[in-house]
Amino acid sequence: MASPRLSRGPGRLCARVRGSGVRRQRTGRRVLHPRDPGAHAGGKRRRPALHLRRPGRLRAREPVLRGLPHAVYRRLPHGQRGTGVVVTDLRATVNHRPAGSRRGTVLLALGAAAGVVAAAAGLAGHPRGRGVPAGAVARVNGQPIGSEEYERVVAGLASDRRSGVDAKTRRRVLDRLIDEELLVERGLELGLARRDPRVRKDLTAAVIDAVVAESDRQPSESELQAFSVERPDALRRPGRLRVRQVWCRTTTAAEETAALARAREAAERLRHDEEFGAVRDAVGDAELAPLPDALLPPAKLLDYLGPTALRAALALEPGAVSDPVRSRTGYHVLQLVERREDADLPLTEARPEMVAEFRRRSGERALRAYLDELRRRGEIEVVPRLP
Template sequence: MRQMRAQFKTEQEFTKALAGRGLTRERLRSDLQRKSGINAMMEAEVAGTVAVTDAEIREFYDKNPDKFKQPEAVRASHILIRAPQGGDEAAKKAARTKTADLLAQVRAGGDFGKLARENSSDGSAQQGGDLGFFPRGQMVPAFDQAAYALKPGQVSDIVETQFGYHIIKVTERRDATTVPLAEVTDRVREFLTGQRKQERAEAFIKVLKSKSKIEILI
């Protein structure tokens, strides 16, 4: 009740709002206590009756293969040199020249991560340019196309996007696959348990209302 009272500036406003809903403080207190008791009964009833077996987990896994597909993905790092959008050709040329110089350093054996940390304008610079894994189609088209054309260890030519100029290095590739059941067992068990608790709770409330005609406050 304190939380509800706190929403109003004065006691008078609170009392008026209750009256508008056909309630008094005493009726509200009684209803809240009843709701608390019902919730406790429901929790006790539901919690002790929910169990998910390994066979049910396997059945859900087998019947929902799309939920466990892991798409093809690449892991890449990049160096981004931002270039202004619009007509500042001199600044754009300077940005491309800097990118070309960095690309030459990379191809001469320079440390990609170090060069990214020192020069990249992207937030990934602190991680040496590492973007982690990303599926096909997640990045802007030019970047995506260039990254997926590379094999692990290969470095792209200069790639231009609306963000500027990129040098991309692919570090890993991962084929499309289905995540093994062993890796998702706990997640499936948690999902099915929650689903079953919800079903049991709804059934319990339905029975309770039909027997006692109790109004459940929402």
């Protein structure tokens, strides 16, 4: 194969290809393009053949380009015929400075290296990187991601894993927080906080929780005493009832008559003082949510019985049995076992309930004051007459 002969000139790299090769020149670049391996492809070489790693564009820092100025009389291997070497900036491969200016170039390079070393030392002393504030692990478009939030997520993962959390998992956690911040910012840009009903609801609830939490505090003893005087109903414990029932299910119209007959039989047998468990097992059905055998306030009984059956239970005297009561699920036969009337409790006994009520009302007042301030600062216009 033909061997290219290379020579240097001011600001350019020239090539003379002997044999079957050809020299092509283009503006700003030179292309060495061997056509045919020729008769000398396997001949004796003064130096190893010029090795091209792949066809196409090569950068000035590639080893093959650094060797070009010294590749005089080298021959291209047989397998590389037709390969084009494109140098985008030949000036990077040619040193055409006068010999007297090389000393200044060396000094400039040494100064640049010293600057790189100093910068690396500065980065090593600040593991968070430039621009990330203290107490944060990242910054996304100026918004920091706090270390506390990051550690909270990592701790949650660690509690579910016996092997702990490795560095790769920690990086995935940070990437998830970064993605979340990017999505939040994009959602705000798209106006989802105003247009999406779910986002509006969640945002409103979050602001309310923040306002209430800011005003939340434990009351002093004098505040608690004054509150108990203003709200005597807070010291009153509502009456409680212990009720049991026999339930006869009705799922279709065809079961209506049979279920009513079973409920009437249960009421009759209970009024004749038969054992409750035996009657329930004989004519009743298994309850979907079994009624607890305990004293419960009316508000709790409502969850188990429903409004119609609850009214029937409240009208009973202890030991009495109700007639069958129809609900949407079937018939209920109720027996009142025990009743406790409303009672006024001393402050020491009702203290937990009083503190909870005080904090709830304090939160309501703080929220109302916050909304009034927002209305005062805002610009609100309404139509003269609502449609």
